[in-house]
Amino acid sequence: MSKVALVTGGTRGIGEAICVALKDAGYTVVANYGGNDEAAKAFTERTGIPSFKFDVSNFEATKKAIDQISVDYGPVEILVNNAGITRDGTMHRMSFEQWDAVIQTNLASCFNTCRAVIDSMRARGFGRIVNIGSVNGQAGQYGQVNYAAAKSGIHGFTKALALEGAGKGVTVNAIAPGYVDTDMVRAVPEEVLKKIIATIPVGRLGKPEDIARSVMFLVGDEAGFITGSTLSINGGQHMY
Numbered sequence: 001m002s003k004v005a006l007v008t009g010g011t012r013g014i015g016e017a018i019c020v021a022l023k024d025a026g027y028t029v030v031a032n033y034g035g036n037d038e039a040a041k042a043f044t045e046r047t048g049i050p051s052f053k054f055d056v057s058n059f060e061a062t063k064k065a066i067d068q069i070s071v072d073y074g075p076v077e078i079l080v081n082n083a084g085i086t087r088d089g090t091m092h093r094m095s096f097e098q099w100d101a102v103i104q105t106n107l108a109s110c111f112n113t114c115r116a117v118i119d120s121m122r123a124r125g126f127g128r129i130v131n132i133g134s135v136n137g138q139a140g141q142y143g144q145v146n147y148a149a150a151k152s153g154i155h156g157f158t159k160a161l162a163l164e165g166a167g168k169g170v171t172v173n174a175i176a177p178g179y180v181d182t183d184m185v186r187a188v189p190e191e192v193l194k195k196i197i198a199t200i201p202v203g204r205l206g207k208p209e210d211i212a213r214s215v216m217f218l219v220g221d222e223a224g225f226i227t228g229s230t231l232s233i234n235g236g237q238h239m240y
């Protein structure tokens with residue numbers, strides 16, 4: 001039986017590339033998404049990968065969905081916490097709603113999903129958790145106190161959970177992507193994006209596949225000695 005992999009926010013952008021790479025490698029892949037039914041339907045038609053709608057910022061809904069996925073497909077052995085949003089604005093203009101939505105969706109979601117899979121991973125003596133952080137969680141970014149705090153939190157969360165899982169065969173790592181060509185980055189105004197690309201030594205945006213490749217490296221059976229690490233994939237933009 002192939003291992004079951006759950007990718008949150010798996011129906012678009014980086015998440016889709018991760019799902020496809022996992023499927024191509026023989027894993028049983030389940031994608032989650034938050035609200036865009038049309039994109040999820042198109043994703044499932046394109047890839048043959050099932051997609052489950054639940055809000056990862058909601059603890060109860062996430063537990064219920066992951067319990068159901070475990071019944072339908074088997075226990076989740078690989079979890080990729082990829083779902084994320086931005087709600088940018090400088091601090092003096094940011095509403096509590098913008099702050100809270102980003103913290104809940106990008107950071108609290110990692111607690112919600114991990115809490116739902118950790119008992120079974122520990123009991124089985126195997127688990128691979130990969131959390132998608134960001135260069136902006138490492139370096140900070142103007143207009144993103146919410147996003148930078150959430151992503152920076154992911155890096156601390158990763159190290160603490162890695163310590164707890166180390167003796168139980170559960171590895172926990174983070175990836176900190178730089179700017180990757182997805183809907184999230186396409187929302188950035190063109191002139192701002194041009195300036196950002198000028199700061200990337202490799203001279204281009206990342207591709208979702210650049211991130212998926214490193215997820216594959218971290219989730220393999222043979223990756224058991226890699227835990228608590230953050231892999232920066234940013235075209236040389238920020239060396240941490």
Ligand SMILES: NC(=O)c1ccc[n+]([C@@H]2O[C@H](COP(=O)([O-])OP(=O)(O)OC[C@H]3O[C@@H](n4cnc5c(N)ncnc54)[C@H](OP(=O)(O)O)[C@@H]3O)[C@@H](O)[C@H]2O)c1
Pocket residue numbers: 008009010011012013014015032033034035036037039040054055056057081082083084085105106132133134135176177178179180181182183184185
């Ligand atoms: N793109 C970049 O340059 C970049 C750089 C660094 C880090 N990252 C991080 O990489 C991850 C993926 O980014 P992306 O650019 O691929 O994003 P994206 O294209 O905007 O896709 C986001 C995915 O997350 C899902 N999602 C959003 N809120 C959700 C919720 N509450 N519950 C469940 N799913 C939810 C979306 O579902 P719907 O389709 O239903 O909305 C979608 O599948 C994010 O964590 C992002 O912060 C991205």
